[in-house]
Amino acid sequence: xxxxxxxxxxxxxxxxxxxxxxxxxxxxxxxxxxLNLAQGEFxxxxxxxxxxxxxxxxxxxxxxxxxxxxxxxxxxxxxxxxTIKPLLKTGDPLLLILITIAFSILLKGLLMFIFGKDPYGYxxxxxxxxxxxxxxxxxxxxxxxxxxxxxxxxxxxFFFNKTILGKAMKACAFDQVAAQxxxxxxxxxxxxxxxxxxxFAALAGILITPITFMEYDRGAILTxxxxxxxxxxxxxxxxxxxxxxxILGIAENLVxxxxxxxxxxxxxxxxxxxxxxxxxxxxxxxxEEVRLKKL
Amino acid sequence: MLILRGxxxxxxxxxxxxxxxxxxNEGEIVAILGANGAGKxxxxxxxxxxxxxxxxxxxxxxxxxxxxxxxxxxxxxLSLVPEGKGIFKPLTVEDNLLLGAYSWYNFxxxxxxxxxxxxxxxxxxxxxxxxxxxxxxxxxxxxxILAIARALMAKPKLLLLDEPSMGIAPNLVLxxxxxxxxxxxxxxxxxxxxxxxxxxxxxxxxxxxxxETGKIIFEGDSKxxxxxxxxxxxxxxxxxxxxxxx
Ligand SMILES: Nc1ncnc2c1ncn2[C@@H]1O[C@H](COP(=O)(O)OP(=O)(O)OP(=O)(O)O)[C@@H](O)[C@H]1O
Ligand SMILES: [Mg+2]
Numbered sequence: 001x002x003x004x005x006x007x008x009x010x011x012x013x014x015x016x017x018x019x020x021x022x023x024x025x026x027x028x029x030x031x032x033x034x035l036n037l038a039q040g041e042f043x044x045x046x047x048x049x050x051x052x053x054x055x056x057x058x059x060x061x062x063x064x065x066x067x068x069x070x071x072x073x074x075x076x077x078x079x080x081x082x083t084i085k086p087l088l089k090t091g092d093p094l095l096l097i098l099i100t101i102a103f104s105i106l107l108k109g110l111l112m113f114i115f116g117k118d119p120y121g122y123x124x125x126x127x128x129x130x131x132x133x134x135x136x137x138x139x140x141x142x143x144x145x146x147x148x149x150x151x152x153x154x155x156x157x158f159f160f161n162k163t164i165l166g167k168a169m170k171a172c173a174f175d176q177v178a179a180q181x182x183x184x185x186x187x188x189x190x191x192x193x194x195x196x197x198x199x200f201a202a203l204a205g206i207l208i209t210p211i212t213f214m215e216y217d218r219g220a221i222l223t224x225x226x227x228x229x230x231x232x233x234x235x236x237x238x239x240x241x242x243x244x245x246x247i248l249g250i251a252e253n254l255v256x257x258x259x260x261x262x263x264x265x266x267x268x269x270x271x272x273x274x275x276x277x278x279x280x281x282x283x284x285x286x287x288e289e290v291r292l293k294k295l
Numbered sequence: 296m297l298i299l300r301g302x303x304x305x306x307x308x309x310x311x312x313x314x315x316x317x318x319x320n321e322g323e324i325v326a327i328l329g330a331n332g333a334g335k336x337x338x339x340x341x342x343x344x345x346x347x348x349x350x351x352x353x354x355x356x357x358x359x360x361x362x363x364x365x366x367x368x369x370x371x372x373l374s375l376v377p378e379g380k381g382i383f384k385p386l387t388v389e390d391n392l393l394l395g396a397y398s399w400y401n402f403x404x405x406x407x408x409x410x411x412x413x414x415x416x417x418x419x420x421x422x423x424x425x426x427x428x429x430x431x432x433x434x435x436x437x438x439x440i441l442a443i444a445r446a447l448m449a450k451p452k453l454l455l456l457d458e459p460s461m462g463i464a465p466n467l468v469l470x471x472x473x474x475x476x477x478x479x480x481x482x483x484x485x486x487x488x489x490x491x492x493x494x495x496x497x498x499x500x501x502x503x504x505x506x507e508t509g510k511i512i513f514e515g516d517s518k519x520x521x522x523x524x525x526x527x528x529x530x531x532x533x534x535x536x537x538x539x540x541x
Contacts, residue, residue: 164400167390171383177345178381183369183398183449 002135007257008250009133013142013211015249016149017043020204021226022233022241023152024197030173030236031193032088034096038079038104039226040219042072042198044111046205047214051120061125068206069199076198079103080191088190104219112216124210145207149242152200156238169193173236221265228272234282243284296321296485297342297453302351304334304341304509311337313509314351319453322479324486326496326517328530329506335489336378338506339455342487343375344368356452370398372452376459380442384431388422391430391441395448408448415444418474435462443471447478456488460495468492472499493530497521505530 021039028036049071053064083099090096124141131138160166172179172189180186205214229248233240248268256264275282297319304312311334319325329335340346342353344365353360360368383391392415393400396408416423419440425433430441439462446454454475460468476499478484490496497503497517505513505526513526520526 164393164397167386167394168397170386171394174383174385175381178377178383179394180345180365181343181369181375181377181381182394182445183366184394185364185366 003257004254005134005136007253009136009138009142010257011250011253012246013139013145013249014208014252015246016145017204017208017245018222018225018229018248019149019242019245020152020200020207021222022229022245023156023238024200025226025230026236026238026241027169027200028193028197029230031169032084032093032096032190034084034093035100035227036194036197037097037100037223037227038107038219039197039201040221040223041104041107041111042076042201042219043205043208043222044214044216044219045072045075045107046202047209048111048115048120048205048216049202050206050209051122051214052115055120055122065206069202072198072202073195075107076194077191079107079198080194084190084194085187088187104223108216108219115216117216119213119215121209121213139211141207141210148203148207152203153242160238165192224272225268228268228275231272231275231280232283234285237282237285240282240284244282247283296323296356297487298354299342300352300354302338302341302353303349304337304346305349306337311509312341312348315506315509315511317504317511317514319485319487322483322485323502324476324479324488324500326488326490326500326503327506328490328493328496328503328526332508333506334509335506336457339375339377339457339487339489342455343373345375366398369449372450373455374446374449374451374453375455376442376446376457378457378461380438382430382433382438382441382445384429386430387427388430388433388441389426391445392422392426392448395445396450398449411448411450415447419444436464436467439463440467440471443475450482451484452482453485453487456486456490458489458491460490460492465495468495475499493526 021043024042025036025039028034046068050064050068053059053067054061059067083103084096087096087099124139125144126140128140131140160170168179168182168184169189169192171182172184172186176186179189208214225248229244230241231244232247233242233244248271251271252264252267255267299315299317302312302315303310315338327335327338337346341348344360344363348361355368355371355373358371360371363371383394386394389412392412393408396411400408416426421437422441422444425437430438433441439459443456443459459471463471472495475486479486488496488500497520500517503513503515503517503520504511513520513523515523
């Protein structure tokens with residue numbers, strides 16, 4: 001029982017991280033119908049820049065935190081303006097997805113150039129002894145991560161349901177022509193979605209690095225995990241992304257713990273295949289709802 | 296208010312609009328009649344900027360808007376209710392209406408938006424009743440009403456309507472047009488209207504153009520058009536030659 005709880009809690013921790021990355025995935029997917037496969041690199045960027053500001057330059061935590069998110073926002077902004085915007089008119093999702101892969105390689109190279117190949121880490125926001133819960137050990141950083149997930153959910157709920165900008169983004173996701181007729185600048189919404197997703201990914205990086213360390217080439221696997229989480233919850237669904245992230249994180253850790261740790265990454269691909277074959281709309285979305293969204 | 300001069304539009308190599316010239320005066324309701332495929336929707340789309348034109352010019356309130364993107368034209372006071380309605384089905388009725396006001400929505404105008412929203416609910420009680428429901432579950436006719444109401448939320452100076460009577464009960468169509476007439480007086484709004492229902496559109500419009508395979512073949516005031524035998528034959532379903540005098 002204790003060991004189960006331990007695996008479960010580790011699962012919740014990484015799950016929260018996957019959820020954050022998957023959120024960004026879905027925000028971009030919703031406004032543009034493209035997958036931003038550079039998402040994982042933004043997680044790495046978040047961890048490494050946080051190290052730079054917080055550890056190397058010894059800035060206070062909060063300042064480093066905001067500078068890191070700002071950096072991610074700027075990179076995402078540049079990515080959208082320089083690579084997506086000029087090609088958005090082609091309306092070819094495949095081309096745009098390939099562009100995001102190209103950008104991810106570029107970003108990875110840049111991060112390696114700046115930071116080298118070493119793994120980096122820094123102390124967590126809450127230091128001190130881990131908490132014991134029913135025999136399982138919880139690092140305090142896990143609580144920080146969960147708090148941030150909660151904050152993010154509240155922010156997103158508020159943004160998409162209470163602000164005109166959020167509603168405009170939803171409108172844009174559903175019908176770009178009609179959104180234009182409302183006077184909505186589509187290109188600006190796309191830019192905003194990239195910036196938001198870059199920031200969420202960087203936040204994930206900031207939070208996870210004290211636990212797992214971060215190095216320049218971790219992006220691709222994180223992108224795959226986030227993609228699986230999105231598919232599990234249903235591509236395009238904000239709440240599905242969060243649920244999918246937790247499910248994947250927990251499944252991974254249970255499999256790694258009880259069967260073999262070498263299977264940790266494989267489980268993600270297995271789940272992905274099963275979902276795509278059996279229930280491509282995701283665990284929680286009905287096929288009809290998806291159709292209503294896209295009609 | 297709106298002046299089109301020598302508008303040419305192509306889809307690929309298909310010449311759809313051929314040197315279309317027309318104008319809409321301040322506060323006027325102008326109807327465009329034409330058979331299926333004449334290019335009526337294309338005309339409205341090129342005015343709002345959804346379709347690129349090959350040559351010609353569009354003047355709106357004395358300003359050339361040829362090269363402006365759609366959202367800028369909307370901000371200047373053009374608003375289109377498109378053929379397919381363009382309702383945001385996963386959003387609530389109220390959110391649809393609020394997005395109608397997107398072009399002038401900001402913190403300073405929040406009160407104004409609320410006031411206009413209530414005014415619109417007053418005009419269309421069915422929308423008030425369903426304000427918190429998803430727009431996707433409205434009936435086709437209700438969606439059409441929502442589309443028109445949403446366009447009015449933009450406080451347009453020129454409202455472009457593409458077959459507004461589509462799918463709406465005839466008595467309701469009349470009611471909607473009466474609202475539009477009332478709004479025109481309230482806001483000094485002009486209307487450019489495409490309709491299949493020629494009788495109705497001649498009744499409520501001041502002037503009419505007839506579009507045939509991309510060319511304007513008739514222009515005149517609606518009253519005289521109603522008496523014009525050609526138009527009666529082609530669009531009002533009356534064949535005078537065959538009508539037997541009693
Ligand atoms: N996107 C497009 N690509 C190619 N041809 C098009 C396109 N849209 C419309 N057309 C063609 O342009 C012509 C005019 O179409 P349009 O929709 O403007 O007609 P309409 O007068 O609105 O007809 P209706 O009364 O049926 O709505 C038609 O022959 C149509 O087939
Ligand atoms: Mg049409």
